[in-house]
Amino acid sequence: MAGGGLYNRHSSLQNANLQSALPLLGAAAQIVANEGPAVVTIADYGASQGRNSMTPIGRAIDLVRSTNPDRPVQVVHTDLPSNDFASLFTLLDSDPTSYLKGRSGIFPSAIGRSYFDIILPPGSVDLGWSSNALHWMSGSPVDVDDHGWAIFSQEAGACAAVDALLADDWLRFLTARSAELRPGGRLICQFMGRGPVHHGFEWMAGHFWQSIVALREEGWLTAEETRQMTAPSAGRSLEQLAAPFDKGRVPDLNLEHLTLFESPDPYWDEFQSSGDAERLGTQWANMMRAANGPNFVAAVNASRDHNAILNALVKTLSARIAADPQRSHSWNVLVSISKRF
Template identity: 40%
Template sequence: MSDGVIPTRAAMEGDGYYNRHSAMQAAGNSAALSLWQSAANSVAFGDESLVIVDYGSSQGKNSMDPIAIAIQALRARAGSERFVEVIHTDLPSNDFTSLFTALENEPQSYMRGAEGIFPSAVGRSYYEALLPPGRVHLGWNSWTMQWMSQHPIDIPDHIFGLHSKFEKVHDSLLQQQARDWRLFLERRAVELRADGRLLCLFPGRPEEKVGWEWLTSELWLALLDMKDNGLLSGDDLLHINIPTAPRKLASIRAPFATESGQFAGLRIEHAEILPGPDLHWDAFERTGDAFPLARGWTGMMRAFSGPTVAAALTGKPDRAALVDELFRRLETRLVSNPQRHEHFVAVVLLHKVS
């Protein structure tokens, strides 16, 4: 890989599992859709084919509505016959089969009844160059920028670093996030056309909170239970880390603290942090039944973190069974301790101005 960046996370849980267990992410996307439509309504273009890139697509289901909105908005201006290329990108290990199956079969697929739409995929980390310079009119990027390009430090007291009590851990994560953000912006700035737009949505962090305390702590406690039962070692726990963290507005804006307000030819048009959705709490308060809540959040947690846990257990002949046991224990813990899931979403719209 270029620039010495080595990916340390696996793709999302395969065989369509992420598509079936990412309703929270889909609900969070709604916070950005009006802004996304405005971007599609304002981006400049000529007679060329229109290019939309879905950066970090995973298995595609949650990309259908945003891409459909962009296609409709662009063709309303360019004409219904204008060719549109849609390029989905993710890691080489991503479940692209489920993505193309969703394009074919999902009721909300942007390909339904469409002509002149040409989807394709790139299997490569977006910390690398993915496309030729000046190719992209619109970029959509949701629920990926919390992932760091590298695992910067082992965490002795949690599975998620920002919940560690050690300042050294926090400092390493924040430094890695800053490097990653700048590198991501530089790569995308090259690929965007002049006047192109890139919308990013990812876990955010208000000044006074981190978010995700309940779910991440219960997952860590489930791991400690497995260690106490002799299923995992202390060394296993040291290396089972999910290299993700939310960002504050200050860190999002930091590269743009220049005289021109630009970084790599990009300018921030919009940036805010909003409360994230809880899809299960209202139903739990109505029924008092914690099992649907626990199943829902366990599925979501496994969808994004299960493969990374499994990768950390490489070499153990029973690692698949260990991952199953971890999430079985997580579900049991959530049933016995139901809480509202508090988290926050950052929405950032970037404009290629030069």
């Protein structure tokens, strides 16, 4: 995600997405309250800059303490080494939304490593949480010329390459969590899914790609750079998510809940009241910059003015959305997992 707290400022869409997962998180936290150890460990997988972790983690803390208000709780936030952890810790220290406000005996920390590997001691996690993260792959399986996302490409083998890496990454994530969770531990995940007929997110992904093409035609980017900008993300179907459990690949884990739902669109809801198409375009463009900007400029030579290129992208994308205001149609999945005793 874009640093300098930019993602924190432009992730209201992601915050809307995670709301449907809070009941599952609450139920899991209540189980941990009744069965958990004297000191509870909560892991936040893919925390980014922390803004969207404050409310879920705060609720989880209160619930795991429902049977013992003085129970110590350590919270471990994880993300890639390049993550803006400084913004996360600043938020924890001084923001009114921090889950540290009004609570004592809470011990936050962070780990800069990929969650596709084991990053915490075996059997140490009581409650895991991950929101808006697992649609990101461990890398880009293929670069394509005809779209910004290979899952939407017409190039031969592109979709198959994406699905193969999605399957491998999901199994790696589950295997690592199987090692980290204590027996009886819980894991709740919410992330982008794939619809039963269409993938979802086609409208926004299409405008984003056409904005990249426009910048290339204006001389901002080369053809090779736009090819290397293929985003390493895609949604999984319910069948793809259930496969490791159905095939016995993660025998220590129970899949307790798996659902697909259409994602909310708070930008569209606001537009319905305001009719302000320019603001709608600005909101979407800023969110896409915050979420996809780092991947976008990684393909551009370091000697170039990355900020100027991103500004041009935001301007182009914002104008395209303002000229074609629509409700975004995409999908989210909710997953609840427990580790067998």
